[in-house]
Amino acid sequence: MTANLSDSPLLMDCHTHSRHSFDGKEEISALCEQAVSLGLSAYAVTDHCDLYPPRYPVEALKTAICQSVDQVAAWRDAHSTTTRILTGFELGEAVDYPDLAEEFLALRPVDLVIGSIHRTGDIVDFYYLDCAAIPREEIYRLLEDYFRRQIRLVEWGKFDVLAHVTYPLRYIVGDAGIPIDLARFAPLLDELLSKVIERDLSLEVNSSGLRQKIGVPLPDETILKRYYQLGGRRISLGSDAHGLPDLGAGIADCQQLLKKLGFTELTFYQQRQPHTLSL
Ligand SMILES: [Zn+2]
Numbered sequence: 083m084t085a086n087l088s089d090s091p092l093l094m095d096c097h098t099h100s101r102h103s104f105d106g107k108e109e110i111s112a113l114c115e116q117a118v119s120l121g122l123s124a125y126a127v128t129d130h131c132d133l134y135p136p137r138y139p140v141e142a143l144k145t146a147i148c149q150s151v152d153q154v155a156a157w158r159d160a161h162s163t164t165t166r167i168l169t170g171f172e173l174g175e176a177v178d179y180p181d182l183a184e185e186f187l188a189l190r191p192v193d194l195v196i197g198s199i200h201r202t203g204d205i206v207d208f209y210y211l212d213c214a215a216i217p218r219e220e221i222y223r224l225l226e227d228y229f230r231r232q233i234r235l236v237e238w239g240k241f242d243v244l245a246h247v248t249y250p251l252r253y254i255v256g257d258a259g260i261p262i263d264l265a266r267f268a269p270l271l272d273e274l275l276s277k278v279i280e281r282d283l284s285l286e287v288n289s290s291g292l293r294q295k296i297g298v299p300l301p302d303e304t305i306l307k308r309y310y311q312l313g314g315r316r317i318s319l320g321s322d323a324h325g326l327p328d329l330g331a332g333i334a335d336c337q338q339l340l341k342k343l344g345f346t347e348l349t350f351y352q353q354r355q356p357h358t359l360s361l
């Protein structure tokens with residue numbers, strides 16, 4: 083509850099997971115109640131919809147996403163709150179399975195779709211990568227592949243918010259303690275950020291890094307500054323909570339950082355249409 087002690091109100095947490103994610107455990111009702119008690123202006127449940135087939139049978143995943151979206155919508159219909167309760171999901175690895183992605187997008191009308199990449203090459207998820215066992219140059223090669231995948235995802239573009247653009251650093255820098263110089267990816271990152279801006283998508287600031295070893299949001303200040311310099315203004319904010327205690331965690335710090343960098347508003351989505359909240 084420390085977030086409540088901040089002098090500025092928490093505006094949004096639009097990236098959270100319920101028990102309908104393979105790695106989540108909370109009931110939708112508990113999450114929505116917590117979002118309301120934190121006084122959030124906008125709150126979204128965005129369960130995992132990772133299209134990498136070996137991880138889930140597709141039909142089970144479709145059922146999970148439908149249950150998640152339907153339960154959020156039912157909770158919203160049954161409660162009158164000042165918090166906008168939003169439906170959505172986190173669509174992972176859509177560039178590898180565009181046809182399957184279309185099937186998921188057609189399942190239910192939702193408020194927002196988060197686009198994300200968790201994998202590279204043959205690695206199912208950076209989470210499983212033994213960074214310490216891999217030569218440094220190979221890590222840089224995997225990172226380059228990761229950023230290129232994100233560029234392809236943005237070019238595909240059938241989502242609203244690009245999630246955690248520095249996701250691999252959570253494991254490489256945070257967990258394995260391997261320093262990474264992102265300066266060598268500057269042209270690639272500029273291309274990625276420019277395409278996000280061109281397509282009028284939102285760049286997500288994912289506060290999970292603040293409570294993990296890496297200790298900074300994903301992405302961090304350097305990339306957010308560059309996004310602003312390039313003309314990027316659409317920002318979505320999410321805790322990536324997989325349990326109640328993390329809902330809203332780090333959001334106040336991220337809001338403060340964004341204000342410092344010159345951002346004046348956050349963007350959330352209702353029925354896939356952007357709306358803004360003043361920072
Ligand atoms: Zn993710």
Ligand SMILES: [Zn+2]
Nearest residue numbers: 097099172322
């Ligand atoms: Zn997530």
